[in-house]
Amino acid sequence: MRIPPYYQRPSWQRFFSGMVIGGMISWCIFLYIFGVWQEENAKLIRKQENDIAELKNDIKIWQEDYEELNNRNLGKITIQKINIKIINWEKYKLDEFSVFETEEDVRNDIKMVLAKDLETVAKSKDLIKKIIENKPIKIYDKRYKLKVREMVIFTTLTVELEIQFAE
Structure with missing residues (x-):
């Protein structure tokens, strides 16, 4: 090929x-x-x-x-809410509106702790306790005083109060 x-x-x-x-x-x-x-x-x-x-x-x-x-x-968590609870108001035969007003008065007295960090509030818990206990409350022409039974400090400040006759 x-x-x-x-x-x-x-x-x-x-x-x-x-x-x-x-x-x-x-x-x-x-x-x-x-x-x-x-x-x-x-x-x-x-x-x-x-x-x-x-x-x-x-x-x-x-x-x-x-x-x-x-x-x-x-380290700087702040107080965002305040809860106030009066636990023995039935003993003195108080109505719920009076108890509510008293709780609001206490809340207004200590609302300076809102937006404060927990450390500051924890250091001033004795001051808060004295503010609450030293203020006399007048309900139906009777004088009462409040006693702090329990205080829990976290983002919500929870305070349980007992009401007593003022002497």
Whole structure:
């Protein structure tokens, strides 16, 4: 078997040389386009890696600040509500409205502790107790005094009071 003698015909020589030159030109164009595309992607990947590193660093800084603020705020939890309860008002045959007014008066007397941190309120619990106990209460022309039975200090200040005749 023998190869046909195309090398002797100039039209076939031009066709094959055109194919070779076209292949080389297209290969150069492909390498150029692929190189530019790869370079752009490599730049994008480097930029994204830098952004990720910066964001991780920012997250770490924010988390440290958040933990520090949480630790500071745990030490400074504040009083947000005051609950006053008179427990033995039935013994003196008082009506609920009078008891409610008395509780509101006591709440108004000690409302200065609202929005104060727990440490300050805990240090001044004797003062709060004296404020409540030293104020005489007048209900239906009778004088009463209050005695603090229990005081719970947390975000809600809860005070249980006993009412007694003033002497």
